[in-house]
Amino acid sequence: MFSRYKKSAPAQPVHAALTTDPEPATEAPAPTKENGQPAIVRRPKPTQDTKPPAEPVVMDKEVRRRARLDEIKTEMHSRLLDNLNLSALETAKESDLRAEINAITNDELGEMGVVLNREDRQTLQTELFDEVTGLGPLEPLLKDDNVNDILINGPYNVFVERAGKLEKSDCRFKDERHLLRIIDKIVSAVGRRVDESNPYVDARLKDGSRFNAMVPPVGVDGSLVSIRKFKKDKLGIDELVNFGAFNEEMAAYLQAAVACRLNVIVSGGTGSGKTTTLNALSSFIGNAERILTIEDTAELQLQQEHVGRMESRPPNVEGKGAVTQRDCLRNALRMRPDRIIVGETRGEEVIDMLQAMNTGHDGSMTTIHANSARDACSRLENMIAMAGIEMPIKAVRSQISSAVNLVVQASRLQDGSRRMVSITEITGMEGDVISMQEIFRYERLGLKPDGTIIGRFTACGVRSHYSERFRQWGYDLPASIYEPAGD
Numbered sequence: 001m002f003s004r005y006k007k008s009a010p011a012q013p014v015h016a017a018l019t020t021d022p023e024p025a026t027e028a029p030a031p032t033k034e035n036g037q038p039a040i041v042r043r044p045k046p047t048q049d050t051k052p053p054a055e056p057v058v059m060d061k062e063v064r065r066r067a068r069l070d071e072i073k074t075e076m077h078s079r080l081l082d083n084l085n086l087s088a089l090e091t092a093k094e095s096d097l098r099a100e101i102n103a104i105t106n107d108e109l110g111e112m113g114v115v116l117n118r119e120d121r122q123t124l125q126t127e128l129f130d131e132v133t134g135l136g137p138l139e140p141l142l143k144d145d146n147v148n149d150i151l152i153n154g155p156y157n158v159f160v161e162r163a164g165k166l167e168k169s170d171c172r173f174k175d176e177r178h179l180l181r182i183i184d185k186i187v188s189a190v191g192r193r194v195d196e197s198n199p200y201v202d203a204r205l206k207d208g209s210r211f212n213a214m215v216p217p218v219g220v221d222g223s224l225v226s227i228r229k230f231k232k233d234k235l236g237i238d239e240l241v242n243f244g245a246f247n248e249e250m251a252a253y254l255q256a257a258v259a260c261r262l263n264v265i266v267s268g269g270t271g272s273g274k275t276t277t278l279n280a281l282s283s284f285i286g287n288a289e290r291i292l293t294i295e296d297t298a299e300l301q302l303q304q305e306h307v308g309r310m311e312s313r314p315p316n317v318e319g320k321g322a323v324t325q326r327d328c329l330r331n332a333l334r335m336r337p338d339r340i341i342v343g344e345t346r347g348e349e350v351i352d353m354l355q356a357m358n359t360g361h362d363g364s365m366t367t368i369h370a371n372s373a374r375d376a377c378s379r380l381e382n383m384i385a386m387a388g389i390e391m392p393i394k395a396v397r398s399q400i401s402s403a404v405n406l407v408v409q410a411s412r413l414q415d416g417s418r419r420m421v422s423i424t425e426i427t428g429m430e431g432d433v434i435s436m437q438e439i440f441r442y443e444r445l446g447l448k449p450d451g452t453i454i455g456r457f458t459a460c461g462v463r464s465h466y467s468e469r470f471r472q473w474g475y476d477l478p479a480s481i482y483e484p485a486g487d
Contacts, residue, residue, distance in 0.1 A: 069124060070174055072114060076124065077131050079108045094133075101129050135205075136182050137171045138227075142209070148229055149271065154222025155179045161271070164416025176216075179223050183213045193317065202297060202314065205230070210297045234301045237280050245273065246420040247457040249481040250440050253423065253464070256475035257406055258284035261339075261363030262466060267376040268410030273418040274367040275299050275343065277410055281365065285339060289363075292335060294328045295343030308335065325349040329356070342366040348387035350380055357403035373407035373424035377434050380404075394432045401426055401434045405466065411442075415453045427465045437462050439482070458485035 102125050109116065116124065130139040141147050141160060149161040155173035159166050173179040187194050187203050194201040199218040203211040208230030215223045235243075237251045246254075257264065258281050266274045266281070282302050285291060292308045293300050300309075310332065315322040325342065326349040332340055333356060340356050342349065345366045357364050370376035380400050384391070391399075409422035421442040427435045438460045446454040459482045464470065470477055 073127055150227040152225035176222050204297050234279055235276055236283055240280050255284045256470045260469055260473040262405035263357040264365045264406045265376055265404055266367045266408045267370040272410040272412045274410050278367055289338040291339045292332045292337040293341045294325055340364045350383040351387055354399055354403040376407050397434050401429050413453050415451050425465050459483055
């Protein structure tokens, strides 16, 4: 019945089966050669030292159930690989493949003499399907829309971020070899490899999620994995306002700033929402403009029609073939862009980015890791110095002040919420110092008993340096949006 994806079987090899606890005398006997089926040689259970460090002294019923299913799954996975025609999996429909895997599972369980209740059988079949077609234990987390980040510290410690807070997950791998097999499955799909000689790697999952792994011996206690999930639905300004990332006055100001082609830097720490903010700001770009995006790992989801996307490439195993963000940026300048968006500026590409902002590509945007607008400018100075450009510090700062118009500061607060805590304009130079003025900020007022931060957005009472430019472009913002919030 289920032969489409099954190997045309030569004589089936004899597989070692699992040891099970002694069963009552009524249990069906294991198949023997006398009844026409191959004899099953039972493999002893792994000793305790192959398990993760024991925490509870006594294993409860659920832990015993999980351990037994893990043992059965390991054996069944091997048998599935022997039975399935792997070359046909890519073209198989999911429903057909599930039916095939379920059929093989039922056959093999019968041959092994293993009896499972309906719930355990369904759990086993689902996990086997994920192992064969997906990423094993990670599949439920990848399908959970509430999970933003997946962080793996060795095979037995998996953490996830939900609503800005980290929590330990029930997900686990059988052992380090199981985890390494999943890592290899991910990186080999994009033509990369990771091993002792090349112990860390960046990649992108099929759904666009960003993947980074570091394996032993660099990972001391096991492989380290970080997955930043790709958002299926792009968050717009309205959604961010509803989530409390900023208020309507700030949104109106940012719309005018982007539409009037101010050069914008979104600054913040890891996981603060920089890319999400950049995506939202891009929605204010006109549909007639030609936009080129440059990223290490493609994450931006621009909705305009005329978008060219570029992604840097690491060197191959021979150390050749690398394409850096700076290479992409230099080439982009020859492709008649109206705007250039760099996913993250963190190296020598900063020189070309600033030159692009200064030479007719107004309205360009990027993100940077920094804790404030002043820190963002200092980071730009440091990156220019690290690129080997010898310029007087005043000339460097003059270049930055003429290129960058606006710094939007993103932050992830202690309660897990993400806020745009500051919007600051770069207004020029005062002597040797870059001058700036803060237009909006987030004020923290207190803390609720449950740890939730109490705060508010407020204007700083300063009229925008670019008000006349806004008016000329048709954005006559009322003076009231610059008034501070009342007490």
